[in-house]
Amino acid sequence: MPEPILQVRNLTVHFYTYAGIVKAIERVSFDVYRGETFALVGETGCGKSVTSRALTQLIESPGRIVEGEVLYYKEDGTVVDLLKLNEEQIREIRGNEIAYIFQDPHASLDPLYTVGYQIGEAMEVHGKVENIKEGIKRAIDILKSVLIPDPENRVKNYPHELSGGMKQRVVIGIGIANNPKILIADEPTTALDVTVQAQILDLINQLKEKYKATVILITHNLGVVAETADRVAVMYAGKIVEIGSVEQIFKNPLHPYTKGLLKAVPNPMTKIERLEAIPGTVPNLITPPSGCRFHPRCPFATEVCKRKIPELKELEDGHFVACHLY
Amino acid sequence: MQEEYKKSILDKLADKIVYGLGSFISLFKKGWKERNKSKMEEWRLMLYALNRSPPALIGLFFVILFILVGIFGPRLAHWRYNFFPMLYTKSYDKIILAPPGSKFVLDYYNNTVITFPLGSDHYGRDLLSLIFSGARTSFVISIIVISLGVPLGIILGLIAGYYGGKVDELIMRITDMFLAFPALILAIALSAVLPERIQNFISAHEAVQKFVLWLFALDVREAGNLGRLLAVILAMIIVWWPAYARITRGSTLTEKEKLYIEAARAIGLPARTIMFKHILPNIIGPILVYITLDFGGVILMEAGLSFLGLGATPPIADWGRIVYDGAQYFPKAWWLVFYPGLVVMLVALGWNLLGDGLRDILDPKTRRSIEFKVKKSKKEGEANA
């Protein structure tokens, strides 16, 4: 029986800008089970990055977490709501039990410090090593485990001396430095060459096995999802529209948006017919559509879709969908 | 819930100015107003943004005041700069260095009473009138320095940035040579050695001499003084252009990489057109801010140079020079240092406030939020109509 490691309930984040209140994500709920690779998919702007940051209160002004709870099941059996922790408590968890990998490695590393220092720092601020010097020594091993050649010399390199792929490996190294229980990878390969992408994904998988971690993968690339994920949640315009296992989602998509997504992308699991685009554009989140946010673009929309927000309903074992068709 | 955008008086004034300007230009270029509607919108929004910033408005007020006094100062001054009251009174020893508020009778000048609201200098001249006359000096000097030095720097910077290679190297080396000197030091050295040569030139060309005298509202008796005056101007121009060459070159380099420049080159536009019609308008924004801030800088440097004894000598009215002449009587005749210095500071402050304000307007964030408010209330206005 898979046990949950993270339970997100009704997570809502709003951004207060001069143009109005952007309702970035609204009542997002999903579970993540221990040891799995959980994918959060959707197009650009659907709120998946915001969701991943909100998990550990990483939302900066003008954004604010308006409501919700994120229940984290620790190793020792206790459960804690991450959103209720204070500054110091959540800081202890970040980079330690829950680690992040961001999209652009160039933007993640401080250009003035060596990579060895930055890896060592991740360990030192959480007390895993005595001082930075120790940390840099350990960083050599970490560089080895992320498969960077010649780690003894690479530790002394500055970020600008490394290629994009290597930088991302360093970022991953920083992520796994403290044996995290959850690794949140936000579009880890989008900024990289296609040839490097596969390597990075492999690396993440290997490390996940090695450290027995849970991976939350944020991406808009369904191919990546099919390759590496166990379970998937599909997001649209700040809401979760469907959750299920990779099999369920790809073989039996329920939500019209999911169906449209899969038709728009070559799907290796079913026979490829025509590629179709979903008509219309992503809605303005300051004034989102009433009721179901997808209804303006949905070929099956009915009256109730315009009025009532659909709730997630479990249709088969572990397969949820938020749609009035069901 | 969303506030309606109320136009203040200043905003309505801004509208009138922009549309008036548009109509004015249309007199020369037919149909300009219709073709450039969006540009005029831009200007209107920028002026609205300016209206929102009290410091910028204060700065604008001082600047306008300065310009007006700069142009009309010599007329507004109650006493001409080369009128020496001490020659016309019996109390010639008391009338010089008289404190603020003193009054004297000019016995040999129809017994007119002369008052010194701000005190008198060591020639017995009214300080207030001198300040008015001095405004013309500062104003003309700053206009000449900026209007000659800045374009020189900008053009060189454009050329260096656009052509690159050896041309760039050469121009930048020359620029660096000048920038190796602290500005005022170089200006001092130049102001010291140039006067004679310039004076010789002026004396040889009567037309130039007449022109300069007119510019500065000076009597022909001051002709011998012009060399020193113009030396300071030339010195400052030489000191000023390198910085503009540098920043223009930097902006040009960035702009050059943009796609529309590549497109312009692809369709065969000549270099001159690309540089001046395409690159320049796009980089001019921050440069305009620098120019505004630099107006204050020129006035300060000019005051500094004349404080050190360079530049025009009395009886030509110059704020810094008044301090130089009056400093030896400090602190007894404190007004000779205090008031001119205060005026210099207020003028520089005005330009700096305005420059700061302009910098904020050009910041896209402030502009966008105002633009948004205006557009929104317009839409609501139309919906309600």
Added chain:
Amino acid sequence: MADLKKFLIRRILTFIPTIVGVTIIVFLIAYVIPADPAKAWAGGEKASPEAVERIKERYHLNEPWYDQYWFLIKGLATNTLIDPRTSNPVFDDIRDRFPVTFQLAIIAFTFMILIGIPLGLISALKRNTWIDTLVRIFALIGVSTPVFWLGYLLLFVFFVKFRITNLAGVPPAPSVQITHVPIIDALLTGKFTLFKQHLARFWLPGFVLGFMGTGVLARFVRNSFLEALSGDYIQFLKAKGVPKLRMYRHALKNALVPIVTVLGLQFGGLLAGTPITETVFALPGMGRYAILSIQNLDFPAVVAITFIYAIIYVTANLVVDILYAVIDPRVRY
């Protein structure tokens, strides 16, 4: 770190063409000096034509420009340029005045850093509060105030009214010279009364000189720090679980790069302000000497002093560039 060494060598090598460039400008200035001073140097109106001719020979004023250039360079480099007015080698006359100016600049610089940087950091951390606005106003006023005006104003308050400082000459340098900056040497050799004397004499002019730059520096520090704080890597640091103080350290180091550059420029501004400050406070420094020389038509002195100011500034910029490379590894091409 081998990178750094290579960069250092490369940078120091560019020092030389810069100095050559400086001499060219200095020469141009000297070249423009009117021919008439030859007369003044020879003794004014009463100068005999032979004396004037001899002066012209001595200073090579009749020769083509490249000869004159060489004469100038040689004279400056070997201190054989004789001042016609004092009959001393030009640099000898300046030698005693140089420490005064340099000390003034250093003290002003210290004021600037001690007040400017903390103010900048505070207004960055407390942005958009009254402190921030106050610093903004301070910077604005600092940049608009004429140095001489502020000087006389404060002189009036502290000297005329309260007698806290004095205006007579300068205290002597200590017998043991380490840095050749009297006030520092006095401190280092333990001569505390001498140190206090120097302090009393120089604090007010130093403050006045530094005032203009302090506000600008504070604003700049504020903006650089805020900019660094919004850097992309900061978000990642937060996700790493790095405490706030450590994050500020990262941001500060990144902010340091533009700050160091601005400090270099400000130092140039300080140097430029020394003539005025020395005049107001009657300090016997190079700047004041230059002004007096101008009045005496002593142009060789002016040329030499301009040259020295440029050398100091170029050296300061060299130091800035080196610091820049030490902080930011990307610069060490």
